[in-house]
Amino acid sequence: MLDTNLAKFETLPNRPGVGYKPQHFADIMEDAGAVEWLEVHAENYMGDGGRPLAQLRHLAEQFPISVHGVGLSIGGNDPLDVDHLKRLKHLCDWLNPASFSEHLAWSTHDGAYLNDLIALPYTEATVSSVADHVAQVQDVLGRKMLLENPSSYLAFAESTLSEVDFLAEVVKRTGCGLLLDINNVFISANNLKIGAIDYIDAFPLEHVGEFHLGGHDEDVDDAGEVLLIDSHGREVVDPVWALFDYTLGKSGPRPTLIEWDANVPPWPELAAEATRATQILDKVTS
Amino acid sequence: MSVKQSDFKNAIFDAGLPVPNGLCNPDGAPAQKRFSVYRNNVAVSLSEALEVTFPVVRTLVGDEFFKAMAGVFLRQHAPSSPVLMRYGAQMPAFLDSFEPVAHLGYLPDVARIELALTRSYHAADTMPIDPQVLQSIAPDDLLLARLHLAPSVHLIRSNWPAASLYHANSTPNATPPVMQAEDVLITRPEYDPAVTALPAGGGAFVAALLIGTPLGEALKTASAASDDFDFTTVLGLLLAGGALIKVEEHQKG
Structure with missing residues (x-):
């Protein structure tokens, strides 16, 4: 592909980063503001060349990069797609990112990719299958991965484990780290009527290698209950910032990402969200 | 359950x-x-x-x-x-x-152009040849040589004015399409793929190069396809698009 050995940054700093959007390339190279690292969706960089990979190479010279996969379907019943795993390995071997993360969700079944992160039941059977998949990913990539908590819209009657216990068990079996999406906790807590604070209090924060913060939309279900939708299409709302503040008080500072994937705003608006994260990170750093 | x-x-x-x-x-x-x-x-x-x-x-x-x-x-x-x-x-x-x-009827060919543009955008990076290379080879040898095209190059041979339709619906003030068949060349100078309607015989010529036909035979194919085939114009388009990446000379036995 391109020249190898971009191993400039070995870890993500405990500072704000943002999800990289190509329309912000020039702004970031000129003045990244409070943004100290960038996250890219792995699947957008699986071409053979051209501008996406050229931009990524430039960015990787100046910023630690987190590669965030959205398509492995780790929570799928089917075996992992080994071709896709090879593509991920190819990207990670070239870029040598400071972090690699994926989701506790499924997105592919019977060869069809659904382009959404779909929830799974939490049972003894699924914890084994997810742990096997995570171990396979870490084995093929030759690196530790972070597993992200999903946003949930509905519950599975068959679940026997809480999400936190499920994640803790996967960590125990595989040695993986966790990516804690605070917005997803807020969404799932509302949608499944569990306590967001209880979730954070139970969470194994010592294994968290990264936080995500993002925006969500509001809808209602058939019973007229508020249903929050994980849209990443607007600013982070105040109650999510408050939950982040609470979590950081317990965990200490960690790399913190602002996600804004739909209705992408001009760079200053996104950078302002990173500045807001800085203020909270600074409180617990000093 | x-x-x-x-x-x-x-x-x-x-x-x-x-x-x-x-x-x-x-x-x-x-x-x-x-x-x-x-x-x-x-x-x-x-x-x-x-x-x-x-x-x-x-x-x-x-x-x-x-x-x-x-x-x-x-x-x-x-x-x-x-x-x-x-x-x-x-x-x-x-x-x-x-x-x-x-x-x-033209819609499938417009879709073919758009698919080719995306493939071209993500194609491997290659280094175009220096045009001087073509002059440094003796004419008889050049006719036996194979011109390699970049992986970002695509050809869509349409019975419709597909390139003109593409431009008319994506670029302000583009020339309105005239009802005629068009051979559409996609090249990627640096990072942005470009759509060009090839002149007469150009489609037959580029199609021949794409399957590895030696230059001399490709020229014959193009001239047979159209009396108006003009090598210089088509070569100019390929060079401007960074489409020529290697001249493979014929190995003499």
Whole structure:
């Protein structure tokens, strides 16, 4: 592909980063503001060349990069797609990112990719299958991965484990780290009527290698209950910032990402969200 | 009570199917609208992926029609991998047989151009040859040589004015299309792919190069295809597009 050995940054700093959007390339190279690292969706960089990979190479010279996969379907019943795993390995071997993360969700079944992160039941059977998949990913990539908590819209009657216990068990079996999406906790807590604070209090924060913060939309279900939708299409709302503040008080500072994937705003608006994260990170750093 | 992912997937793509048993609201009631979040996310996100790849097809049929058509397409052709830059390869064939657009005969070729543009955008980086190289080879040897084209180069041979239609619906003040067949060349000078209608014989010439025909034979093919074939013009287009990446001289026995 391109020249190898971009191993400039070995870890993500405990500072704000943002999800990289190509329309912000020039702004970031000129003045990244409070943004100290960038996250890219792995699947957008699986071409053979051209501008996406050229931009990524430039960015990787100046910023630690987190590669965030959205398509492995780790929570799928089917075996992992080994071709896709090879593509991920190819990207990670070239870029040598400071972090690699994926989701506790499924997105592919019977060869069809659904382009959404779909929830799974939490049972003894699924914890084994997810742990096997995570171990396979870490084995093929030759690196530790972070597993992200999903946003949930509905519950599975068959679940026997809480999400936190499920994640803790996967960590125990595989040695993986966790990516804690605070917005997803807020969404799932509302949608499944569990306590967001209880979730954070139970969470194994010592294994968290990264936080995500993002925006969500509001809808209602058939019973007229508020249903929050994980849209990443607007600013982070105040109650999510408050939950982040609470979590950081317990965990200490960690790399913190602002996600804004739909209705992408001009760079200053996104950078302002990173500045807001800085203020909270600074409180617990000093 | 265990929910099968195959039932989940089938119900996402077919709103006529019931929501799988075992999916609940927080009060334990069977999920209905909550399941439709997934139906909506999948349909909207795949439809948007198609809009990104086929903006001119969308312009030609209108936004509302495109969304409805994308809904039909994505249910027949779900992506086979998470790499969505490769999604939509079946679109030209789909348009060929999709009755509501049967009167827009040129639509499949416009879709072929847009697919080729995406492939070209993500193609491997290559170094164009220095045009001097062509002059440094003795004419007889050059005729036996094979000219290698960059992986970003594509050719669409259309019975319609596909390149002109593409430009007229993507560029302000473009020349209106004239009803004629067009051979469409896609090149990628640096990072941005470009769409060019080739002059007479150019399609036959580029098609010959793409399958590894030596230059002399490719020239004969092009001249046979059109008396007006002009090598200098087509060579100029290829050089300007950074399309020539290697001259492979014939190995003398």
